[in-house]
Every structure is written in structure tokens, then in C-alpha cells.
Amino acid sequence: MSRPAPPSSVSAPRPPRSTSLPSPPASVLTPSSPISVSLPLPPVRFSIPxxxxxxxxxxxxxxxxxxxxxxA
Structure with a gap:
């Protein structure tokens, strides 16, 4: 599981680096927080790309x- 994790995360979230960075730490700190945080983040950051x-x-x-x- 440790091998497929790095390549998939590096090849997928290339443009949205700012979105993938805050996501991992948030889910690690609190599993219930990322759910509500991931909803408001997409519309704001996705509107630019x-x-x-x-x-x-x-x-x-x-x-x-x-x-x-x-x-999560």
C-alpha cells in the first residue's frame, strides 16, 4: 500500500497542490473535520482552475x- 500511494498522489494532484497539501494533515488531525472542510474548499479553489x-x-x-x- 505504501508503494502505490506515492505515485498515485503525485500523478493525480499535480495542479491542485494547494488542495492536496491541506487535505492530508486535516484528515490526519481530525477525520470528521475534513468532510466539512472539503466541501467549502472545492468551490472556492476549483473556481480558479x-x-x-x-x-x-x-x-x-x-x-x-x-x-x-x-x-478519510
Whole structure:
């Protein structure tokens, strides 16, 4: 599990580094906090990348959400 974790997290959350960084520590500190925090964060931070490249931001957002849900 330690081997597939690094490559998947590095290849998926490349653009949203700011989103993937606060996610891990938050889920490690409190498993109930990331759920409510992950909801308000996406709309604010995703609005910026979505305008830059919607087709590229969509897959990254989905992969980021999946990683957060799996880690939580």
C-alpha cells in the first residue's frame, strides 16, 4: 500500500497542490473535520482552475476528491 500511494498522489494532484497539501494533515488531525472542510474548499479553489482549463480541472478534482474520501 505504501508503494502505490506515492505515485498515485503525485500523478493525480499535480495542479491542485494547494488542495492536496491541506487535505492530508486535516484528515490526519481530525477525520470528521475534513468532510466539512472539503466541501467549502472545492468551490472556492476549483473556481480558479476551472476558468483556466475546465476539461483538465474536472479529472483532477475528481481524483483529488477520491483520494480525500479514501484517506478519510
Amino acid at each position: 476551472v476558468r483556466l482549463s475546465p476539461p483538465v480541472a474536472v479529472p483532477w478534482v475528481r481524483s483529488a476528491v477520491m483520494l480525500v474520501v479514501l484517506s
